[in-house]
Amino acid sequence: MSEFLLPNEKDARVRSRNYRGEIIRDAVRLTESQKILGNGLSYCVNTYGCQANVRDGEVICGILEEMGFTATEEMSMADLIILNTCAIRENAENKVVGELGYLQSYKRRNPNLIVGMCGCMAQEPQMARKIVEKYPIVDLMFGTHNIYRLPALLENIMKNDVRSIEVLSRQGNIYEGLPTIRSSRHKAFVNIMDGCDKFCTYCIVPYTRGQQRSRLMQDVLDECRQLTENGYREITLIGQNVNAYGKDLDEGYDFADLLNRVADIGTERIRFTTSHPWDFTDAMVDAIAQRENIMPFIHLPLQSGNDEILKKMGRRYTREQYLELYDKIVSRVKDVAVSTDIIVGFPNETHEQFIDTLKVVDYCRYDNAYSFIFSPRESTPAARMEDRVPIEEKKERLALLNQKLGEYSKMHNKQCEGKVFDVLIDGVSKTDSTVMCGYTRQQKLVNFRSEKGRVGDIINVRITEGMKNSLNGVDVSDERADNE
Numbered sequence: 001m002s003e004f005l006l007p008n009e010k011d012a013r014v015r016s017r018n019y020r021g022e023i024i025r026d027a028v029r030l031t032e033s034q035k036i037l038g039n040g041l042s043y044c045v046n047t048y049g050c051q052a053n054v055r056d057g058e059v060i061c062g063i064l065e066e067m068g069f070t071a072t073e074e075m076s077m078a079d080l081i082i083l084n085t086c087a088i089r090e091n092a093e094n095k096v097v098g099e100l101g102y103l104q105s106y107k108r109r110n111p112n113l114i115v116g117m118c119g120c121m122a123q124e125p126q127m128a129r130k131i132v133e134k135y136p137i138v139d140l141m142f143g144t145h146n147i148y149r150l151p152a153l154l155e156n157i158m159k160n161d162v163r164s165i166e167v168l169s170r171q172g173n174i175y176e177g178l179p180t181i182r183s184s185r186h187k188a189f190v191n192i193m194d195g196c197d198k199f200c201t202y203c204i205v206p207y208t209r210g211q212q213r214s215r216l217m218q219d220v221l222d223e224c225r226q227l228t229e230n231g232y233r234e235i236t237l238i239g240q241n242v243n244a245y246g247k248d249l250d251e252g253y254d255f256a257d258l259l260n261r262v263a264d265i266g267t268e269r270i271r272f273t274t275s276h277p278w279d280f281t282d283a284m285v286d287a288i289a290q291r292e293n294i295m296p297f298i299h300l301p302l303q304s305g306n307d308e309i310l311k312k313m314g315r316r317y318t319r320e321q322y323l324e325l326y327d328k329i330v331s332r333v334k335d336v337a338v339s340t341d342i343i344v345g346f347p348n349e350t351h352e353q354f355i356d357t358l359k360v361v362d363y364c365r366y367d368n369a370y371s372f373i374f375s376p377r378e379s380t381p382a383a384r385m386e387d388r389v390p391i392e393e394k395k396e397r398l399a400l401l402n403q404k405l406g407e408y409s410k411m412h413n414k415q416c417e418g419k420v421f422d423v424l425i426d427g428v429s430k431t432d433s434t435v436m437c438g439y440t441r442q443q444k445l446v447n448f449r450s451e452k453g454r455v456g457d458i459i460n461v462r463i464t465e466g467m468k469n470s471l472n473g474v475d476v477s478d479e480r481a482d483n484e
């Protein structure tokens, strides 16, 4: 495998003081031959992960279309299939490995099919090696740091009939102005930073996405302004930990400043994700509380409600500090909804420690939550910790937790019944054009009927029924909103 460039763990964990990625503004400049390489060929990009992964997928689509490829939703018809993978938990990876098995039959039918793999799984040293050795159907592999190399890698495959495998271990620079095909015309993700330096002990992201690099505020603002001028009604600022925005720059601004400046642009709905409870500043709370166009919805990952486990997770806050922040948010931000992430069965978590998590859930009564069983990840400290908790017990804890989380989300949703909410319409049923779905300002999913509504409109919906995971409602745009 000497001609292949594969990642290694040692380089991936390196953090250099004062590292500032260089800003590269023309990383994708296609040669004349690359511009026509995809003519007459179709592609399909399957994305499996978080918002950063989705955003990477949009850039991959942008590059491929500049190369002449045409999108197809029908994977079996595609000439190029790219799996844009996630490594956060084992089941995310299993999905991709299953897909690779399936793709073997496609490749038998169409030997010219090009199969590519990118994203966080490609950044895992053992996984990348395994894929290259065991899955010869994978012709193309690149990582999260070198998406801009796609044209050259594809050209190499198509002209020389070889495999192109190139994954870097160290983070790259900051790439501005990469081609993009946005997946929606009314909602957009804007990444404000890449990488993560938090190193929570269970998490693979700092290794797969490298050292934190913030984009310059001016570049973020320009992108937000452009999107807003082009009719986008909602922008979500994304980063692995947006609260740390700007800390790697020496520009004197932070995430609260950015939030305020984006709000000044006047985009109708501004969201952000993910914020770590550790460096959630008062200035951020103020911005969310005071600015009408910053949505009253905060995802605040708890992970565990027990101090000892939090310490072992490297979370750097205590249960008390988390609750203090939670209290501050709910007391200052009107009508706020709070969601969370929780991991059960961290190595050697005791039943009592798990009960501490349930107690925090009882206190915070989250509007929504994502819960997971701890999944040991390659290279992370937690994967090397002793763990005597049987998987059956972890499953029982997850079921108990989910039961509680479900009750609270249903309670919140029931409280919405009879009230009217602003809903940004996201989609329309394929079979009945009056059946639609969308999200409230609090990021609650609503299914509703509307005669006049169109995708991208913001309309008033009266909630008729609150269920565990969603709301049902009817378009009452002709009446006045009495809730918000």
Ligand code: 5AD
Binding pocket: 088, 089, 202, 203, 204, 301, 303, 341, 342, 343, 372, 373, 374, 375, 376, 377
């Ligand atoms: N095992 C289980 N859940 C994890 N998460 C991150 N890493 C792991 C892991 N190794 C969860 C965390 C995080 C969310 C995105 O995924 O709860 O907030």
Ligand code: SF4
Binding pocket: 048, 049, 050, 051, 052, 053, 085, 086, 087, 088, 119, 120, 204, 205, 208, 209
């Ligand atoms: Fe998955 Fe994390 Fe990578 Fe996002 S950053 S794709 S959640 S592993």
